[in-house]
Amino acid sequence: MTKWDWAILLAFIVYALYAGFRERGQASKNLDEYFLAGRSLSGWKAGLSMAATQFAADTPLLVTGLVATAGIFALWRLWIYALAFLLMGFLLAPSWRRVGVLTDAELTEVRYGHGAAAALRGIKAIYFGTVINCTVLAMVLLAATRLAEPFLLWDQWLPSAIFEACIHMVHWAGVPFAVGGLEADTIWIRSTNNLFSIGAIMLVTMLYSTTGGLRSVVATDLVQLAIGLVASAGFAWVVVDHVGGLSVLTERIHEQFNTSAGYPLTGNELLAFTPFGAKDVTMMVLLVYGFQWLLQMNADGTGYLAQRSMACKSDHDARLAAVVFTVTQVLLRSFIWLPLALGLLVVFPPLPGSIDMATREFTFIQGMDELLPAGLKGLMLVGMFAALASTVDTHLNWGASYWTNDVYRRFICQSWLRRAPSNRVLVWVARASNLLILGIALCILPWLSSIQMAWQVSLLLGAGMGMLLVLRWIWWRITAWGELACILASIIMAPLLLWGLPDQDALRLLIMGFGSGLIGIGVSLFTGPEDYDRLEKFYQRANPPGFWKPIEQRVSPHHADGSQRFWKAMLAIGFAALSIFCLLTGVGSWLVGSPAPPWIPWRGGWIVGLLLVGILLCPVWIKLGFQQSDSVKQLS
Numbered sequence: 001m002t003k004w005d006w007a008i009l010l011a012f013i014v015y016a017l018y019a020g021f022r023e024r025g026q027a028s029k030n031l032d033e034y035f036l037a038g039r040s041l042s043g044w045k046a047g048l049s050m051a052a053t054q055f056a057a058d059t060p061l062l063v064t065g066l067v068a069t070a071g072i073f074a075l076w077r078l079w080i081y082a083l084a085f086l087l088m089g090f091l092l093a094p095s096w097r098r099v100g101v102l103t104d105a106e107l108t109e110v111r112y113g114h115g116a117a118a119a120l121r122g123i124k125a126i127y128f129g130t131v132i133n134c135t136v137l138a139m140v141l142l143a144a145t146r147l148a149e150p151f152l153l154w155d156q157w158l159p160s161a162i163f164e165a166c167i168h169m170v171h172w173a174g175v176p177f178a179v180g181g182l183e184a185d186t187i188w189i190r191s192t193n194n195l196f197s198i199g200a201i202m203l204v205t206m207l208y209s210t211t212g213g214l215r216s217v218v219a220t221d222l223v224q225l226a227i228g229l230v231a232s233a234g235f236a237w238v239v240v241d242h243v244g245g246l247s248v249l250t251e252r253i254h255e256q257f258n259t260s261a262g263y264p265l266t267g268n269e270l271l272a273f274t275p276f277g278a279k280d281v282t283m284m285v286l287l288v289y290g291f292q293w294l295l296q297m298n299a300d301g302t303g304y305l306a307q308r309s310m311a312c313k314s315d316h317d318a319r320l321a322a323v324v325f326t327v328t329q330v331l332l333r334s335f336i337w338l339p340l341a342l343g344l345l346v347v348f349p350p351l352p353g354s355i356d357m358a359t360r361e362f363t364f365i366q367g368m369d370e371l372l373p374a375g376l377k378g379l380m381l382v383g384m385f386a387a388l389a390s391t392v393d394t395h396l397n398w399g400a401s402y403w404t405n406d407v408y409r410r411f412i413c414q415s416w417l418r419r420a421p422s423n424r425v426l427v428w429v430a431r432a433s434n435l436l437i438l439g440i441a442l443c444i445l446p447w448l449s450s451i452q453m454a455w456q457v458s459l460l461l462g463a464g465m466g467m468l469l470v471l472r473w474i475w476w477r478i479t480a481w482g483e484l485a486c487i488l489a490s491i492i493m494a495p496l497l498l499w500g501l502p503d504q505d506a507l508r509l510l511i512m513g514f515g516s517g518l519i520g521i522g523v524s525l526f527t528g529p530e531d532y533d534r535l536e537k538f539y540q541r542a543n544p545p546g547f548w549k550p551i552e553q554r555v556s557p558h559h560a561d562g563s564q565r566f567w568k569a570m571l572a573i574g575f576a577a578l579s580i581f582c583l584l585t586g587v588g589s590w591l592v593g594s595p596a597p598p599w600i601p602w603r604g605g606w607i608v609g610l611l612l613v614g615i616l617l618c619p620v621w622i623k624l625g626f627q628q629s630d631s632v633k634q635l636s
Contacts, residue, residue: 008378020208020216027213030423034213036311043317047324052221057388058143061361067341068360073278084293088301089322091569094315099542112480113534129402137441148197209393224386231383239343250593288506295513297462400433464490464516474546482524572625579617586610
């Protein structure tokens with residue numbers, strides 16, 4: 001790295017620290033200010049903050065590996081989540097905002113009653129806020145070592161005596177964090193370098209995120225996303241130019257990937273956007289792609305996406321945040337990463353035969369190191385570290401909200417100590433909880449290689465919960481016992497499915513999702529309904545769309561339009577998804593030279609048709625999605 005690269009990196013660190021300390025006073029007032037920015041975010045800021053968090057340092061590596069090993073069509077497993085994002089925005093985000101809770105765990109005691117709701121709140125606070133959150137955070141930190149290894153060479157910068165002492169400690173702990181380098185000495189040198197890198201990244205992130213709360217997180221997210229997108233666009237330009245341009249890139253793909261060369265994919269299979277030209281696409285794969293957005297623990301926005309929605313200043317901003325997030329996430333990023341991933345495949349061609357996923361992912365870092373000039377390399381490195389920081393700061397802030405609001409305030413103070421903590425104490429507990437979340441993640445980090453089975457179980461558990469999480473908003477008959485039964489069924493089914501169907505990920509996911517969901521619905525019908533007074537209070541606060549007719553008749557009989565709002569929102573979601581996916585496929589196919597489906601004789605007409613449908617649908621879904629009914633205005 002040159003002095004210009006270092007200057008860019010240091011400038012970003014200074015800005016991040018400034019953003020954190022600038023918001024310290026406001027964030028210290030109370031938990032709403034600390035975790036929800038005083039519910040004052042504009043829609044575009046909240047949406048871009050969501051996109052920055054999901055940018056992540058490992059995401060472009062994942063995209064690079066997926067494109068190389070399975071072709072462009074494999075990215076639909078990421079793009080299909082647009083349905084969940086739009087569902088959150090047009091259907092659920094206004095209710096998330098209006099219900100007035102601090103975390104999704106707290107929602108359980110607003111939506112449900114009796115002891116089951118308290119138990120459910122505690123389980124979610126520990127499971128989502130600690131088990132899942134800290135495991136994801138540990139995986140993000142581990143992925144960061146791939147980025148750090150070629151650039152942050154602490155063994156060359158630190159005094160040898162200090163570095164040698166650190167190597168001995170790492171060696172004594174027996175914790176190798178190295179990518180490549182099988183010789184013993186090399187492993188421990190790289191492991192020590194990586195631990196220094198993780199420590200430096202976490203120190204900077206902790207300083208600004210714990211002091212300024214969500215305001216500083218969002219402020220840095222906007223800069224982090226801008227740097228990441230600009231740097232990635234510059235990287236893509238350099239790689240495609242190195243190949244000879246977009247048209248040459250397509251030609252080289254077809255030349256290098258053909259059956260006679262011994263590659264597992266042909267050029268057309270690699271470039272296909274549709275299932276008709278992709279490789280090894282079965283009905284089971286299409287079913288999983290089609291339902292994956294629903295069969296996951298964030299199906300209704302649960303987590304930091306709901307946190308950003310709750311932090312918005314109006315219903316309109318909550319909807320806008322989801323649209324901005326979806327467009328940035330699905331369209332803007334893809335138009336940059338698609339030519340970049342294909343260009344790296346040409347610049348660093350794989351050997352004939354099978355294509356290793358990990359090796360192809362690492363070509364992203366290899367390309368940064370070997371192809372980028374000074375200045376742009378520094379900008380790209382800052383962009384990647386910024387993407388990492390934007391993910392880490394969100395997981396710290398979000399995880400701390402569970403420990404502060406749901407564990408400390410709800411159970412330790414209210415249930416055990418029988419006293420109400422002051423706002424000052426709660427904010428300090430929130431800051432300390434950041435340290436707790438980080439400490440747990442660092443404890444998990446050395447054991448990640450041995451808990452892959454546990455992580456697969458957690459993914460299956462999430463698949464089992466998704467359906468009930470959405471239904472609790474749109475159907476009054478869902479109960480706390482139904483959600484608890486769903487969680488219990490998922491816990492029982494997950495290891496059985498892993499044992500009984502070891503190599504059938506798609507089938508496991510579908511069985512878990514629909515099996516646990518149906519069990520949760522059945523138990524809800526058997527144990528319900530919840531107390532009518534509780535449901536009325538929830539309806540008055542959240543005014544959820546959907547099938548709440550008995551409650552609507554009791555609360556507002558002259559404005560019982562929940563089902564109408566539901567179907568209007570579903571139309572908006574459908575038209576918006578179709579519009580975005582048409583634009584994605586049309587522009588993406590034009591950029592990288594993807595083939596049209598076999599029954600389309602003219603590729604140009606296919607692209608033009610997709611673009612026209614995508615553009616013409618925009619005013620339709622915008623009108624449907626952003627209209628607010630009179631009953632919503634009245635109850636808000």
